[in-house]
Amino acid sequence: MRFIRIDKEQENVPVLQNVIYALRLVWKADKKLLIGYFMQEIFGNVFSWFIRNILFLKVLLEIITGNKDFGVYCRCLILFAVLSVADKVVTWTGMRIQKKATKNVLKNINNMVFDKAQTLDVSCYEDPAFYDKYQRATLVVTSGYFDIICYDFASMLSGIISMICVFATVMSINPAYLLFLIPVFFVFVIETAKSKYVYKRDMEMTSNNRIKAYVQRTMFLREYSKDMRTSNIFSVLMKRFEAAIDSNIKILKKYGVGLFAYSMVSSLFEEFIPVIGSYLYAGYEFVSRGTMTVSGFSVVLSSINSVREVTLDVTQCFDEMNQMALYFQNLRTFFEYQPSIVSGEKRAEPFESLEFKNVSFRYPSAKSNSIENVSFKLTKGETLAVVGINGAGKSTLLKLMLRFYDVTEGEILYNGINIKEYDLNSYRNAFATVFQDYKNFAVSVYENVMCRVCNADDKQAAMQALKNSGAWKKISTFSKGGDTVLTKEFDKDGAGLSGGENQKVSTARLFARDFDVAILDEPSSALDPIAESEMYDNLTRVTENKTVVYISHRLSSAALADRIIVLEKGSIIESGSHSELMALNGKYTEMFSLQASNYNKEAI
Incomplete structure (x- = not known):
């Protein structure tokens, strides 16, 4: 030692x-x-x-x-x-x-x-x-x-x-x-x-x-x-x-x-x-x-x-x-301690576009870049899917998008202005995010969804959000419904949820928010194919005319996107719609075909 x-x-x-x-x-x-x-x-x-x-x-x-x-x-x-x-x-x-x-x-x-x-x-x-x-x-x-x-x-x-x-x-x-x-x-x-x-x-x-x-x-x-x-x-x-x-x-x-x-x-x-x-x-x-x-x-x-x-x-x-x-x-x-991510002064206006311009990024202790010369532009109302195998740089891209880290090279523009110029809270509040490593807390289900102490109106909104995420079917079986505390750590009557159910509760936060851009980082990683399909149907309905970014190594969400970016070793190797990428018969086609065959096996 x-x-x-x-x-x-x-x-x-x-x-x-x-x-x-x-x-x-x-x-x-x-x-x-x-x-x-x-x-x-x-x-x-x-x-x-x-x-x-x-x-x-x-x-x-x-x-x-x-x-x-x-x-x-x-x-x-x-x-x-x-x-x-x-x-x-x-x-x-x-x-x-x-x-x-x-x-x-x-x-x-x-x-x-x-x-x-x-x-x-x-x-x-x-x-x-x-x-x-x-x-x-x-x-x-x-x-x-x-x-x-x-x-x-x-x-x-x-x-x-x-x-x-x-x-x-x-x-x-x-x-x-x-x-x-x-x-x-x-x-x-x-x-x-x-x-x-x-x-x-x-x-x-x-x-x-x-x-x-x-x-x-x-x-x-x-x-x-x-x-x-x-x-x-x-x-x-x-x-x-x-x-x-x-x-x-x-x-x-x-x-x-x-x-x-x-x-x-x-x-x-x-x-x-x-x-x-x-x-x-x-x-x-x-x-x-x-x-x-x-x-x-x-x-x-x-x-x-x-x-x-x-x-x-x-x-x-x-x-x-x-x-x-x-x-x-x-x-x-x-x-x-003085944070290196320093807030700007501009208030973020309603979303119009987000652009990565020649962005490269390297973690402080890393020897090589995790993101290498990435450029793309996301516009209002567009649905974008960022796909790739584990370690391709997808989650790092999300961290840069939300300005958890600053880029090493290049710049990220929100409505044509460098995101460093925006007030951090104002900028991040433009995004509704469901993270890959989702976390629920030892408070009531409603409070987990709304992220605040809930009044009657909040509970109604949380209930609808839980229905949209597919979690309400389980939550409604509890004696206290949405007022049930998650985990028994502080409440003997608390409830434990499975991984998939926990992810649905976490995803309900997105449905409960009024947002400009929805970012979903592996939103269905703990769901079975049927629950995944139901959740994406609800997402498509709720996010109509909204800007959505799917970040996933599972490609079930890719077909819903207007545009798909394929990452490999931190670089964009393919970009286009689902049909365009399938026609290329490249990396995306290989990944999609492999996953489709796995789903077929699960169905059997």
């Missing part, structure tokens, strides 16, 4: 900038989250680490050893009691504010992630590296990292304030003790290096974790269950799963010694030198030299313990913030 390489950009992530970025993002989502944590941590920690453990002790010991009267002692106790109650009230209020704000932050930032995902280029979804980045970005949102970084920031700030107060108190007793506290600052440098080391380890495990998540997911999905039980694919997946776990174990061992070394050095500067050194020097001053009072000795020892606790807490917060900053780099990169 390969390891992920950690590049220089990842190793040199700007920690401070990312922390500020994360806090600004939280402030934008709901500023109350930071306010709630500030109320909990700053007031509570300063009271606990400084006022109660040091200042309170110092004042009381000075009253006792200074022969002050009992009234002064009682007034001090009352003051500290009031402060203690105030601490509890402020902390409790901050906790209530924080808990409510956490939900708002998660909701608002999730919405920001979803909105951003809508702007990503289609090419992102075809790049495995993108999934790693996207997984790391969503991990920040789903794993409560915003809560962690806000807590750590507030806690670290409260720790710094407490340390300043403690240092000032120790200086008033003897500035020499500050020498034993200097090593504490080296801990932050060590922990920064340690967090980058941990991040590097986690990044190496990302690919393995993605494999584990994939295997775990497929075990529970209905569409995989039959293949799991009728083949040996389960053992193949388990080998991948076990290999991912074994690889992660190797990675953990690889980094284990280094992390132990970081922890030991950190403990040396964090605990051993400050505590042992201060205790030795304080004992020397108190016992041998007699230059320190009982109150001074007690306060110094208490201060050292407080500094150790504060340092430990601040260090842990600093360490976590460093790690969070590295993870927030992924979210920041995600949000700052």
